[in-house]
Amino acid sequence: MLGAGAAMPIPANAFGNKEKLRVVLVGTGVRGISFWGKRLVEQYPDLLEFVGLSDINPGRLDFAKTYMGVSCPVFIDFDQMISETKPDLIIVTTKDSNHHEFIIKGLNANIDVLTEKPLTIDETKAQAIIDAEKKSDKNLIVGFNYRWSPYITKIKELLNNGEIGEITSVDFNWYLNNHHGASYFRRWHGLMDSGGSLWVHKATHHFDLLNWLLDSDPVEVFAYGDLEHYGSNGPFRDTNCRPCAHKADCAYYWDITKSKHDMDLYVANEQHDGYLRDGCVYRPEIDIYDKMSAQIKYANNAVVNYSLTTYSPYEGWKIAFNGMKGRIEAWLDIPFMNNESMSQEELHAAEMNQNSNEDMMFEPLVLHKNWEDYKIIQVSSERSGHGGGDKRLHDKIFINPDAADPLKHSAGLRDGVMSVLIGVAARKSITSNQPVKIADLTSIKPTANRT
Incomplete structure (x- = not known):
């Protein structure tokens, strides 16, 4: 498998012979807690169990635990989660720019890793993943659906x-x-x-x-x-849609308050990391x-x-x-x-x-x-x-x-x-x-x- 890693696709082989696969999730945004979270909990209860969730946002972690219907501990510190839960599989659904960090840590810890696409965002981080995979005898799977x-x-x-x-x-x-x-x-x-x-x-x-x-x-x-x-090309702008004075004029105005799920997952937890889910599409930093x-x-x-x-x-x-x-x-x-x-x-x-x-x-x-x-x-x-x-x-x-x-x-x-x-x-x-x-x-x- 070491030789195959850089030369051919790695199949999603069995992860072990335990009664249930011990799974942890890092990154509790909507993709993580739904597609790689709640769906797995509901569809494969006899095959796997979540033993830990990790995120930099404690509010989203609490919401994720309830939404997914799991009773596992939650962690701000990823390394602590790996050390205490001893998982068989790490699922990575963080911001794309951080994928490589958790993939490499997982492979270095001799744990199978499944990452949401994309694998990473640039060639330097890609090479770091390649190097880590060469040294590991574990699987790296990319979730191309x-x-x-x-x-x-x-x-x-x-x-x-x-x-x-x-x-x-x-x-x-x-x-x-x-x-x-x-x-x-x-x-x-x-x-x-x-x-x-x-x-x-x-x-x-x-x-x-x-x-x-x-x-x-x-x-x-x-x-x-x-x-x-988009970006600075827009005729007006604000930080995000909710306080914007141009709601009546902007074709891209999006009322996040109509979605209870988005309000509970994102808006209720903005104070922890400042992330605004309804950001303005005309923000100059785009x-x-x-x-x-x-x-x-x-x-x-x-x-x-x-x-x-x-x-x-x-x-x-x-x-x-x-x-x-x-x-x-x-x-x-x-x-x-x-x-x-x-x-x-x-x-x-x-x-x-x-x-x-x-x-x-x-x-x-x-x-x-x-x-x-x-x-x-x-x-x-x-x-x-x-x-x-x-x-x-x-x-x-x-x-x-x-x-x-x-x-x-x-x-x-x-x-x-x-x-x-x-x-x-x-x-x-x-x-x-x-x-x-x-x-x-x-x-x-x-x-x-x-x-």
């Missing part, structure tokens, strides 16, 4: 089966609407030092999909990006990009054109694979293609819902082989839990860790590093106005065929 959705899995199957031959180019466009997209600029994600920009925090999902679907590593990135909609476009060259000679929009009137994505023998086109959540009537806010809430009993739906994709008529393939899909990926990821980790994984859904160190490095290279390219080589960033070098 989009891979596991039935719709994305179907695309992977078609590509693996050679339906359109060797892939030569890809067009990938992701649209964040002015509800979800704006939310990143309200939060700590709007600061480069905290989240590494949406090139890393958000696009790591997308880049991981590309790496996995193409079964190859990126070798070079050239990118453009700018901040021209320094990430809101317009992004990149060209990515892969080791197998495929070229990807990628773009991310953060203020679209609708949310969804489109992807097209061009191959020697044809083309695959796929898309999800484009409202006018499905005659959707649900609001964009409601659509996002439905996607994030972890407990929906919504029936399976069918979504189309187009398979068009050269010299043949195109075919519409109806693919089973789900809306909740990131297209059904969330529950499949959890089941693989906690119920079926040793199950066959023919499509290599499970993600480890290499996957986390390579997805982050595309975003890091994009940032560097924007600054230098030059292409950036992935091989220059860390000790993990690109390969043409990851299998």
Whole structure:
């Protein structure tokens, strides 16, 4: 496993033979206490137990304990939690810029670590994680959930089966609407030092999909990006929405008081760390990009054109694979293609819902082989839990860790590093106005065929 860490994905192997997996969580924001917290407590009570929660905010810790329905102790001091609880698994859901600290401490303490994406925010921290993993005999798992959705899995199957031959180019466009997209600029994600920009925090999902679907590593990135909609571009501003004098005039005014959950988790605990969950999207300190476009060259000679929009009137994505023998086109959540009537806010809430009993739906994709008529393939899909990926990821980790994984859904160190490095290279390219080589960033070098 030591040798495999830097060379191939690490599967989510079994964590031990104890009756219940002893789990601790560091970072009790909404992602941590819901997806990696409450859902695990409710879905796997016979398989795992939380033995500790850690956060710098004591108020959020108290709320998390009640919300998750656990009776474990809470800790401001992470090291103390590890020493006293002796966990089998550490789940890291802190601010992105701190992921590396807890990953490295866990690996150094000979404990398995599962981190929320992104792995980290820059190449220096990525290298520190690589070095720590090499010295450890424990697993590092990255929580890439989009891979596991039935719709994305179907695309992977078609590509693996050679339906359109060797892939030569890809067009990938992701649209964040002015509800979800704006939310990143309200939060700590709007600061480069905290989240590494949406090139890393958000696009790591997308880049991981590309790496996995193409079964190859990126070798070079050239990118453009700018901040021209949010931040200091706004016509007015305040620290956050609640005291703002421009509520009636601001299209991005968000009334956090309508959400009891956000009020209890964040507003009630602002006095402990000063974090304002309803921050102004026009704050002058915002320094990430809101317009992004990149060209990515892969080791197998495929070229990807990628773009991310953060203020679209609708949310969804489109992807097209061009191959020697044809083309695959796929898309999800484009409202006018499905005659959707649900609001964009409601659509996002439905996607994030972890407990929906919504029936399976069918979504189309187009398979068009050269010299043949195109075919519409109806693919089973789900809306909740990131297209059904969330529950499949959890089941693989906690119920079926040793199950066959023919499509290599499970993600480890290499996957986390390579997805982050595309975003890091994009940032560097924007600054230098030059292409950036992935091989220059860390000790993990690109390969043409990851299998």
